[in-house]
Amino acid sequence: EHPTQTLCDLYTIRKERQTVKGLRIALWGDLKHGRTVHSLIYALARFGATILFCPGPGLEMPEHVLRRLSTEYRGELKRCRDLNQDLERGFFPINAIYMTPVSPHQLAMLPDISIRVELKAGVDALYVTRLQKERQAPTVEEKELLKGYPVVDKKLLKGKEFKKTLVMHPLPRVDELTHELDADPRSMYFKQAAYGMPVRMALIALLLGAKEVKITKEQDSFVRKIDYPVYKRDSGVNCPNAKCVSNQETEVKYIKPEFKIVSREPLTMRCVYCDHDLHPQYIASSDWHEGKLESKKYHSADSHWARKIKPENLIIFASEKEAQAQQFKPSSYARK
Incomplete structure (x- = not known):
């Protein structure tokens, strides 16, 4: 941009x-x-x-x-x-x-x-x-x-x-x-x-505090920005945009992929760095029932669980193999 x-x-x-x-x-x-x-x-x-x-x-x-x-x-x-x-x-x-x-x-x-x-x-x-x-x-x-x-x-x-x-x-x-x-x-x-x-001079002056701007409600933007929850976990897929800074070899050591959760139906994530959308395949909740291992299950992202899991508990998996590697088992809502 x-x-x-x-x-x-x-x-x-x-x-x-x-x-x-x-x-x-x-x-x-x-x-x-x-x-x-x-x-x-x-x-x-x-x-x-x-x-x-x-x-x-x-x-x-x-x-x-x-x-x-x-x-x-x-x-x-x-x-x-x-x-x-x-x-x-x-x-x-x-x-x-x-x-x-x-x-x-x-x-x-x-x-x-x-x-x-x-x-x-x-x-x-x-x-x-x-x-x-x-x-x-x-x-x-x-x-x-x-x-x-x-x-x-x-x-x-x-x-x-x-x-x-x-x-x-x-x-x-x-x-x-x-x-x-x-x-x-x-x-x-x-x-x-x-x-x-x-x-640009005005912008620099504003950023450095040389000028103050008071915006009244009438002067504010026509549409207010939505404050989406952000997904920051290590598990899950990377940004699908190969040119995204989060995928560059020189930067992967220093930044982690981050996504805004912009929709639950279907589950849609948006990269905070380049705005490309991502549609996960598998999900789980970090709040699995009473910590019992048999309740540690993953689901298809297009199942009703995508709407039920709270954003702060959401876990994304790039594949079933990744979910199983973290000791999650397939639920009846996992894609066959």
Whole structure:
């Protein structure tokens, strides 16, 4: 993620529109690998924006980001189909919409099909990102990704939905945002860059105690963060993200995997370091009945026991072999 860039982005939006709540903001380009959009999306949801997802082919927002968006921020995520068809027709493509609880009822009735954005209020901000070449898998052909990568130019912005749209970009750009837009009054990306220094200076001043900020209830975020219980036991599986810091050879000696327990149905853990989700296979309770060995049993994570065991007593196993190595026996609810 890129939290300080998100502060600059939010500052730009608020300075130009005086609010974030209720705005329609489109995220455009490489939504799969872009660090800036992964930070920005949570901030936009927290402050009550409606988010339009406009990815390049094969560069959709990761599922773990969408799951967190759906579980933590009380809004509704609607998916759309046939993105490539819209790209070929030259439409403004979206493949998903996240609607806040305060969105108009009509938005919640949008059909689950690919559509052109024809909202009377238009798009308030278009956040463009470059193709993250350095983060692509080695087997992915760059030419194929660039072939269908959406471009923002004057032709696109002639659409009525972009009449008052703020065009934003974290920079640097490649070919996804044409230079002909630089003089357009809707273009905000140079302002974003200029705001970077004072915004980060303000953050440093706040962290060092040079400035104090009092936030009233009215100024607080639209959605409050959920305080999930954290799983810190040594047993259990590691983060499924191979690039997570907890899986790096240089760090495994110094940090242990930690997960937030974000759901019980199904049991879902979220890595505190990289936000990737994990769905355990087997579980047990450290509070086995009266300490009797015959009561020391493990269960399938999708059984009703996942809801009954208190977070502080939860034990996760990567396999039945691991559970049995710790002298746990299979219960009648263990997967056969």
